[in-house]
Amino acid sequence: SVGRRVGLGLSIYCEQAAHGTSVYSGWGIPMVPGHEQAGARLTPDGGLELRIGAHSHGQGLETTLAQVAHEILGVPVARTRLVHGDTAMTPYSTGSWGSRVMVMAGGAVATACRELADRALAIGAHLLQAEPVNCRFAAGRVIGPTGDVSLEEIARTWYRRPQDLAPDVNPGGLEVTAGYKPQRDSGTFSYAAHAVVVAVDPDLGAVEILDYVIVEDGGVLVNPLVVDGQICGGLAQGIGTALYEEMAFDDRGQPLATTFADYLLPGAAEVPDPRIDHMETPSPYTQFGVKGIGEGGAIAPPAALANAINDALGPLGVEMLRSPMSQRRIVEAVLAARHRTAVGARAAA
Structure with a gap:
């Protein structure tokens, strides 16, 4: 065992909303x-x-x-x-x-x-x-x-x-x-940056989220508490997308995740309490300067978590490119990287 490895991941996005x-x-x-x-x-x-x-x-x-x-x-x-x-x-x-x-x-x-x-x-x-x-x-x-x-x-x-x-x-x-109808109906544009620190156990494939920070610009916020709820709920969805949720099928097309025993969802222990900071750039074309923010919390977590996991496991020769980045897939990737390293060492000898 090499112990848990810590990684930092960032992601940013622009969400077009209220398309006209x-x-x-x-x-x-x-x-x-x-x-x-x-x-x-x-x-x-x-x-x-x-x-x-x-x-x-x-x-x-x-x-x-x-x-x-x-x-x-x-x-x-x-x-x-x-x-x-x-x-x-x-x-x-x-x-x-x-x-x-x-x-x-x-x-x-x-x-x-x-x-x-x-x-x-x-x-x-x-x-x-x-x-x-x-x-x-x-x-x-x-x-x-x-x-x-x-x-x-x-x-x-x-x-x-x-x-x-x-x-x-x-x-x-x-x-x-x-x-x-907005003055210009090409939509509004919300922005956010997500940053996450994770600890990954290479032997168990377990991922622990140590810290999560979100900086969001959703224009003028009519109700900041409602927006925070939207962001936190989206974060939980994004964590599920990144680490747990998968609809698998067998080679005959039969679903393999028909109950919540098979289709894993993040629970309270897997979803951190994020630190959220709101910037406020009013839209020049809408009433009150509001922007759409419905999908804001869910867009960035998969990319941020993938970058953090790859930052942690990169020195081991591991790069995760498929979601969910489940414990099984992480362990398989680590074992494959170790096998490549061993084969290369024997070839060099």
């Missing part, structure tokens, strides 16, 4: 998404209902889209309800994929909420007996020259006391469906 019409039409893809729509409706009690066709599959849209709406309308996040994922009940969408939802659906929600604020401004100005041009909307209130009125009061009047409004005040009501 120009990208997919240029690639000749049959389904070409170019925009997104969202619905925004004030409820009679002054709450807010948002509707989007994309689905939240764990990336926290219920929170982040409510934050976008709060930024514009001032409605508390706790009083905002998201209806999503069923285009029978929402505006049409091609769905949640390609790290697109925060850019596309977030932009559509912002657009719909701005139009809703304009409609609320017209009603609020009427209640304040002022001209809309002399009023402004801020923090959930319409503010006029002599007073202000809340969204709750505006909604209550529109739904339950329409007799207090002139017939020509906001005939469109307090429900808006609006669409959004």
Whole structure:
């Protein structure tokens, strides 16, 4: 035994996300998404209902889209309800994929909420007996020259006391469906660098991750905690890709990994607590400067871990080029390298 060997691995990447019409039409893809729509409706009690066709599959849209709406309308996040994922009940969408939802659906929600604020401004100005041009909307209130009125009061009047409004005040009501398309729809570009230190046992093939650092640039982060969760979950997936997960088949095409006893997944003991640092370069073409970051955590770990393992085992003549870099494959590579060394020594003698 030569003892455990320590190696350092780095990887960097650029993730294109939120691809638009120009990208997919240029690639000749049959389904070409170019925009997104969202619905925004004030409820009679002054709450807010948002509707989007994309689905939240764990990336926290219920929170982040409510934050976008709060930024514009001032409605508390706790009083905002998201209806999503069923285009029978929402505006049409091609769905949640390609790290697109925060850019596309977030932009559509912002657009719909701005139009809703304009409609609320017209009603609020009427209640304040002022001209809309002399009023402004801020923090959930319409503010006029002599007073202000809340969204709750505006909604209550529109739904339950329409007799207090002139017939020509906001005939469109307090429900808006609006669409959004980025100024330049070639996509957003997120970046990251991953660095990992591993210890590899050449005799056992065991790999221990000693330290893991991620520096990420996902543009303006609407909810940093949600982004950290996305990155940590992606890291776990990337570790599985690099070291454990494999769908093997026999020579007749029959699957050999039909249970989790055969298809190995990383557990809590195999996934480190990474150190994460966020840079923030706003996108110049999207609402709020956001970028897509959905696949960010999972892209880099296989390359970083392969580089670290090869750094550790390089002096032994080992280079791992196939994932997963399982214990068996590492041991086989080490034994093959030792055999080559022994054959070369005998030939030299």
